[in-house]
Amino acid sequence: MKKVIAQTEINVNEEGYMTEFSQWTKEICECLAEEQGICMTEKHWEVIDYIHEKHNGNEALSIRGIKKSGVINIKEFYSLFPGGPLKKSTLIAGIPKPKSCI
Amino acid sequence: MKKIVILGAGTSGTMMANHLVNKLPKKEWKLTIIDQYKTHYYQPGFLFLPFDIYTTKQVKKKGAKFIPKGVDYINEKIDLIVPDENKINLENGKSLIYDVLIIATGTKIAPEEIEGMNGPEWHKSIFDFYTYEGAKALRNKLREWEGGKLVVHITEMPIKCPVAPLEFAFLADSFFRNKGMRDKVEITFVTPLGGAFTKPKATKALHYLLEEKDIKEVTDFNIERVDYENNKIIDYGDTEVDYDLLVTVPTNMGDEVIERSGMGDDLNFVPTHKGTLQTLEHQNIFAIGDATNLPASKAGSVAHFEAEILTDNIMRYIQGEELKDEFDGHANCFIETGNGKALLIDFNYTHEPVEGTFPFPGVGPLSLLKESRANHMGKMAFRWIYWNMLIKGVHIPFVSATMSKKGKHIEEVQ
Numbered sequence: 001m002k003k004v005i006a007q008t009e010i011n012v013n014e015e016g017y018m019t020e021f022s023q024w025t026k027e028i029c030e031c032l033a034e035e036q037g038i039c040m041t042e043k044h045w046e047v048i049d050y051i052h053e054k055h056n057g058n059e060a061l062s063i064r065g066i067k068k069s070g071v072i073n074i075k076e077f078y079s080l081f082p083g084g085p086l087k088k089s090t091l092i093a094g095i096p097k098p099k100s101c102i
Numbered sequence: 103m104k105k106i107v108i109l110g111a112g113t114s115g116t117m118m119a120n121h122l123v124n125k126l127p128k129k130e131w132k133l134t135i136i137d138q139y140k141t142h143y144y145q146p147g148f149l150f151l152p153f154d155i156y157t158t159k160q161v162k163k164k165g166a167k168f169i170p171k172g173v174d175y176i177n178e179k180i181d182l183i184v185p186d187e188n189k190i191n192l193e194n195g196k197s198l199i200y201d202v203l204i205i206a207t208g209t210k211i212a213p214e215e216i217e218g219m220n221g222p223e224w225h226k227s228i229f230d231f232y233t234y235e236g237a238k239a240l241r242n243k244l245r246e247w248e249g250g251k252l253v254v255h256i257t258e259m260p261i262k263c264p265v266a267p268l269e270f271a272f273l274a275d276s277f278f279r280n281k282g283m284r285d286k287v288e289i290t291f292v293t294p295l296g297g298a299f300t301k302p303k304a305t306k307a308l309h310y311l312l313e314e315k316d317i318k319e320v321t322d323f324n325i326e327r328v329d330y331e332n333n334k335i336i337d338y339g340d341t342e343v344d345y346d347l348l349v350t351v352p353t354n355m356g357d358e359v360i361e362r363s364g365m366g367d368d369l370n371f372v373p374t375h376k377g378t379l380q381t382l383e384h385q386n387i388f389a390i391g392d393a394t395n396l397p398a399s400k401a402g403s404v405a406h407f408e409a410e411i412l413t414d415n416i417m418r419y420i421q422g423e424e425l426k427d428e429f430d431g432h433a434n435c436f437i438e439t440g441n442g443k444a445l446l447i448d449f450n451y452t453h454e455p456v457e458g459t460f461p462f463p464g465v466g467p468l469s470l471l472k473e474s475r476a477n478h479m480g481k482m483a484f485r486w487i488y489w490n491m492l493i494k495g496v497h498i499p500f501v502s503a504t505m506s507k508k509g510k511h512i513e514e515v516q
């Protein structure tokens with residue numbers, strides 16, 4: 001599916017996750033965050049960097065991983081991305097929703 | 103004499119001993135298997151024990167019965183693996199040298215990971231059913247429980263047999279109906295995932311079951327602590343769920359020996375090659391079953407498929423041949439849905455659970471992703487197959503290690 005955001009056309013799946021990371025930019029990120037009711041702060045960017053790092057290293061994201069990330073603790077993670085922090089932060093970071101085996 | 107040592111005599115280790123003993127040249131190779139317990143547990147039976155469907159006798163047998171002649175069987179706790187010296191230290195102070203090592207130490211529950219879980223209420227109002235002790239204590243509790251809020255809960259993923267908690271909720275529904283007290287019990291299923299079923303296809307096909315059985319769902323719940331004084335579980339987002347009886351699946355972790363030996367990831371699972379089952383760090387060390395970090399389900403059926411491929415690869419390795427990169431994550435699970443019915447699902451690394459029939463395309467007799475009595479009979483027969491064929495390494499007819507696409511409606515996972 002196509003979606004226009006920040007005057008740019010991006011490809012997303014039915015749940016709104018970007019399907020081509022190469023299309024991701026900081027501007028798009030800010031708009032995606034806004035759609036989730038989130039206003040990006042420095043701390044948010046730190047988390048996005050951490051998520052990209054993990055994603056590039058092919059490492060799965062998890063709540064446990066956040067605990068050990070050294071970037072934030074889980075409580076802060078929840079307050080930065082209220083609701084479903086893993087789902088929201090990955091959506092904003094332009095990477096696929098974390099999968100788990102059935 | 104050269105030596106192959108297998109760590110753990112659970113489902114995977116026992117299968118490997120049975121496979122390898124027939125293949126290894128006896129004059130050159132000696133096979134040893136080590137486990138801390140003398141008892142071999144049929145873990146899938148732990149799901150049925152709490153409801154008095156199975157007896158304690160049906161879920162445990164003497165391990166020695168399943169270790170073939172010609173294999174050295176050591177009952178001792180493994181203290182340390184020293185890969186640089188090809189050495190295993192046992193708790194009794196003895197050590198063993200190996201040429202090839204197979205890690206099959208499985209996974210176990212770690213309730214101490216969550217504050218308040220393993221406290222004074224453990225096995226009083228908070229239970230697990232992933233251990234023999236937990237399942238038995240829960241059986242005793244359910245025999246006399248008068249009703250209230252039953253919460254069935256998953257702490258964090260991955261867990262072994264990921265559908266077991268849901269099956270537990272389904273069986274609880276039948277159990278209380280049969281006891282004529284379903285109206286006194288409220289059942290809530292609490293999961294850290296986005297839904298009771300995580301693969302979209304299964305969710306679509308199976309969500310009706312929850313409605314039909316009046317099981318409430320709380321999703322995206324990442325538990326922070328158990329407030330055992332006020333009978334509630336609390337997540338990081340401050341959502342609270344009240345319980346009178348909490349049946350939880352605690353965090354699943356690899357054994358501490360993996361951590362002590364510096365060979366595991368965050369959860370003590372051993373980084374392993376997805377297709378060959380060789381560990382990523384050491385060429386002469388292989389891993390199988392729940393002990394690995396593979397993105398496949400942690401299930402006996404998966405271990406069964408892995409065992410066939412690993413046996414070939416061990417033989418190739420000792421003959422200096424290239425390993426087969428063949429394991430595809432094939433899993434095949436019965437899901438007990440209560441009232442004498444069950445579902446069957448079949449999937450792998452890249453394909454979602456599929457609809458169709460199994461094992462014969464178009465004929466069955468087992469239907470994939472649909473509730474049926476035949477599937478339930480299959481699940482019950484699995485206990486017999488487990489004790490008499492599976493762990494003894496007898497090939498199960500018509501079921502292949504890699505997933506067959508015939509007779510199934512296949513969809514790729516993106």
Ligand SMILES: Cc1cc2nc3c(=O)[nH]c(=O)nc-3n(C[C@H](O)[C@H](O)[C@H](O)COP(=O)(O)OP(=O)(O)OC[C@H]3O[C@@H](n4cnc5c(N)ncnc54)[C@H](O)[C@@H]3O)c2cc1C
Pocket residue numbers: 109110111112113114115136137138139144145146147148149178179180181206207208209231232233262263266357359390391392393400401402403404405435436
């Ligand atoms: C409630 C429940 C229901 C299930 N239902 C199903 C089902 O329907 N279908 C299915 O396919 N699977 C099911 N499973 C999963 C299945 O039981 C496991 O996936 C399977 O047993 C894994 O085999 P394994 O050999 O890798 O680990 P295990 O069978 O757990 O064996 C590991 C062994 O290693 C030993 N060990 C570990 N550390 C040490 C040490 N330091 N020293 C000495 N010994 C050690 C342990 O004592 C144990 O015997 C279920 C599991 C549970 C808990």
